[in-house]
Amino acid sequence: MKKLIALLVLVLIGIQFIPVERTNPLVVYDIDAPANIKTVLKKACYDCHSNETEWAWYTEIAPLSFLTVKDVNEGRGHLNFSEWGNYTNKLGQVKNEIWEEVREEHMPPWMYRVVHSDAKLSQEEKDILRNWAMDK
Ligand code: HEC
Numbered sequence: 001m002k003k004l005i006a007l008l009v010l011v012l013i014g015i016q017f018i019p020v021e022r023t024n025p026l027v028v029y030d031i032d033a034p035a036n037i038k039t040v041l042k043k044a045c046y047d048c049h050s051n052e053t054e055w056a057w058y059t060e061i062a063p064l065s066f067l068t069v070k071d072v073n074e075g076r077g078h079l080n081f082s083e084w085g086n087y088t089n090k091l092g093q094v095k096n097e098i099w100e101e102v103r104e105e106h107m108p109p110w111m112y113r114v115v116h117s118d119a120k121l122s123q124e125e126k127d128i129l130r131n132w133a134m135d136k
Contacts, residue, residue: 015062020069022059025051029085037132041081044108044119048075051082056115071109099133102126 101107
């Protein structure tokens with residue numbers, strides 16, 4: 001048992017040396033939306049869906065760092081509020097998807113909500129998001 005724990009500790013130390021890249025690329029075109037919408041998106045979505053990620057302290061520690069970097073890269077790939085110009089031709093569809101994910105409570109992901117309590121949206125915040133998403 002002691003050997004196993006020692007091995008585990010060594011592995012945990014070892015993986016800290018695996019390089020991970022926490023990037024914040026330039027903001028190309030921040031979303032056009034009223035201030036109250038942006039406030040909600042910023043606190044609940046921007047960490048994974050923008051180039052303005054606030055990398056929390058725990059994202060410095062492997063293996064959490066691997067998981068968060070993967071989430072952010074994947075999230076940006078699906079939807080990036082810092083590249084809003086890419087969606088000009090399909091704004092209605094993108095806004096629909098945003099509302100769908102929030103309505104079904106897929107987004108923000110529950111694990112993120114556990115750590116970021118302010119990312120749990122109130123009914124009022126959901127209502128203003130819905131009204132914005134429906135208004136095309
Ligand atoms: C912790 C990171 C994280 C946060 C915070 C987050 N997302 Fe996501 N989001 C992801 C990842 C990863 C994916 C891609 C995988 C998936 O669909 O689950 C994704 C996918 C999406 C998609 C695309 C779904 C599809 O089927 O293509 C939408 C739309 C979306 N998120 C909206 C939001 C909105 C709106 C918020 C804030 C209310 C939000 N997300 C917060 C990580 C996040």
